[in-house]
Every structure is written in structure tokens, then in C-alpha cells.
Amino acid sequence: MNEKTKQVVVITGGNSGIGRGIAQAFAHQHAQLIVIGRNQASLAATAQALGRETVWLQADVGKRDDVAAVVEKIVEQFQRVDVLVNAAGFTQTVTTATPLAEAESLWDAVLDTNLKGSFLMSVAIAPFLSRPGGRIINMSSIGSFTGGSRAGALAYASSKAGLNGLTYALARELSSQGITVNAVAPGFVQGTGFTGAWPEQLVQDIVSQIPVGRAGETSDIAEAVLFLASAQASFITGEILNVNGGWLFGR
Numbered sequence: 001m002n003e004k005t006k007q008v009v010v011i012t013g014g015n016s017g018i019g020r021g022i023a024q025a026f027a028h029q030h031a032q033l034i035v036i037g038r039n040q041a042s043l044a045a046t047a048q049a050l051g052r053e054t055v056w057l058q059a060d061v062g063k064r065d066d067v068a069a070v071v072e073k074i075v076e077q078f079q080r081v082d083v084l085v086n087a088a089g090f091t092q093t094v095t096t097a098t099p100l101a102e103a104e105s106l107w108d109a110v111l112d113t114n115l116k117g118s119f120l121m122s123v124a125i126a127p128f129l130s131r132p133g134g135r136i137i138n139m140s141s142i143g144s145f146t147g148g149s150r151a152g153a154l155a156y157a158s159s160k161a162g163l164n165g166l167t168y169a170l171a172r173e174l175s176s177q178g179i180t181v182n183a184v185a186p187g188f189v190q191g192t193g194f195t196g197a198w199p200e201q202l203v204q205d206i207v208s209q210i211p212v213g214r215a216g217e218t219s220d221i222a223e224a225v226l227f228l229a230s231a232q233a234s235f236i237t238g239e240i241l242n243v244n245g246g247w248l249f250g251r
């Protein structure tokens with residue numbers, strides 16, 4: 001594959017967990033990868049592991065200036081983007097018992113990355129997405145439908161439900177230009193920064209509720225993303241694809 005025909009793929013949060021699994025899957029397809037995160041050390045280590053051509057850029061996706069700067073660099077180097085995967089995200093425990101000022105700042109932090117970050121990245125990159133054939137794929141969550149598996153997801157579930165709405169609205173606007181916009185909603189995925197510290201008993205309880213009888217792997221999510229990014233998925237847009245082993249279906 002020569003430089004001009006390589007898929008140019010931008011992955012926020014591509015330096016850990018699900019985003020890194022997605023980056024590995026695209027690397028096997030010889031895509032030109034651009035990985036974005038905040039932690040320089042893990043960005044550099046990820047890029048080295050993925051192959052010499054992987055580009056890494058440091059940005060906080062919740063900050064407009066950071067987003068504008070990285071998109072300028074991407075466009076300068078590659079002129080276009082074929083696939084944007086908005087995988088950067090995290091959670092903080094927020095319940096009705098959280099003191100109000102603390103609850104507000106945790107809410108702002110979670111919404112800034114999970115929702116505003118995906119919004120800023122999408123708006124900044126949209127003018128440079130391939131037409132036709134461009135793809136935006138957002139990383140939603142089962143929590144956007146369930147409110148989370150236990151108390152504490154006030155900010156997180158809201159951010160991911162908002163991300164579903166953003167997915168629909170972007171699909172409404174961009175699909176006529178040959179760009180599809182979808183989301184993947186993972187259930188429980190092990191081997192991530194997100195779930196790595198969950199107590200073993202909680203993990204066993206969750207797995208016992210999953211009909212296929214196992215936890216998700218980052219590769220399960222990556223395969224779904226590869227499909228949505230492929231030409232075979234050109235008639236799918238505005239969809240939130242559950243990838244959760246049946247933990248939730250029929251929504």
C-alpha cells in the first residue's frame with residue numbers, strides 16, 4: 001500500500017485500553033495512524049509498539065486550543081482524514097451524596113472529555129474528512145442506556161447519552177456528504193485503565209450477568225470499529241452498536 005492509498009486514522013485515547021486495541025487493529029491493516037492523548041510517555045511507548053510510522057500528538061481533547069493545534073498538524077502532514085475514532089474518556093464517581101461543589105467539578109471534568117472532547121474533535125476534523133467515505137466512530141457505553149451498573153454514574157452516563165445524541169446529530173448533518181457517523185457501546189471490557197482496578201468480586205458478578213459468559217476484550221470492540229470504518233458499512237449511519245456479550249439487548 002502506498003502513502004496515498006493508506007487509510008488515515010485518528011484515534012483519541014489511542015494510547016491505552018480500548019483505543020489502543022483499536023489502533024493495533026488498524027495497524028494490522030497498514031493504516032496511517034495518528035494517536036492522541038495527554039500522557040507523553042504512554043503515547044511514545046504506544047507509537048513505538050505500533051510501528052515507526054505511527055504519529056502521536058499530545059492534546060487534552062476537552063480544550064479547544066489543544067484540539068485546533070493537533071488538527072492543524074494532522075492536516076499539514078496528511079491533508080485529509082479517513083477515520084476519526086473518539087475513544088478518549090474516563091469516569092468519576094458522582095452520586096446525589098457528593099457535595100455539590102465537588103459534584104459540579106467532577107461533572108465538568110467528565111463531560112469536558114467524554115462529550116465536549118468528541119464534539120470539538122468532530123467539528124475540527126469534519127472539513128478534512130474524505131468525501132465520500134469518511135467515518136466518525138464515537139465510543140459510547142452501555143451506561144448510556146442503563147445509567148451505569150451501580151450508583152455513581154451521574155456524570156458518566158449523562159456524558160455517554162449526550163454522545164449518542166451527538167452521534168445522531170452528526171450523522172444527520174454529514175451523511176449526505178458520504179460520511180457515516182456511528183457509535184460503539186461497549187459493555188464490560190477487561191484490560192483497560194477504566195476497569196483494571198475493579199474488584200475481582202465485582203468483575204465476577206458482572207461476568208455472571210453476561211449471556212456469552214465472558215468479559216469483553218479490547219479486540220471485540222476493535223473488530224466492531226473496523227467494520228463500521230469499512231466500505232461494507234457505508235449504509236450504516238446514526239447507529240449505536242452494542243458490543244457487550246448480551247449484557248444488554250433489545251433496547
Ligand SMILES: NC(=O)c1ccc[n+]([C@@H]2O[C@H](COP(=O)([O-])OP(=O)(O)OC[C@H]3O[C@@H](n4cnc5c(N)ncnc54)[C@H](OP(=O)(O)O)[C@@H]3O)[C@@H](O)[C@H]2O)c1
Pocket residue numbers: 012013014015016017018019036037038039040042059060061062087088089090113117139140141142185186187188189190192193194195
Ligand atoms: N473499559 C470498559 O469496560 C468500557 C466500557 C464502556 C465504554 N468505555 C469507553 O471506552 C473508552 C476508552 O476507555 P478505556 O476503557 O480504554 O480506558 P483507558 O484505558 O483509561 O483509556 C482512556 C484513554 O483516554 C485518554 N484520555 C482521557 N482523557 C483524555 C483527554 N482529556 N484528552 C485526551 N485523551 C484523554 C487516555 O489517555 P491519557 O491518559 O494520555 O490522556 C487514555 O488513552 C472511554 O470513552 C470509555 O468511556 C469503556
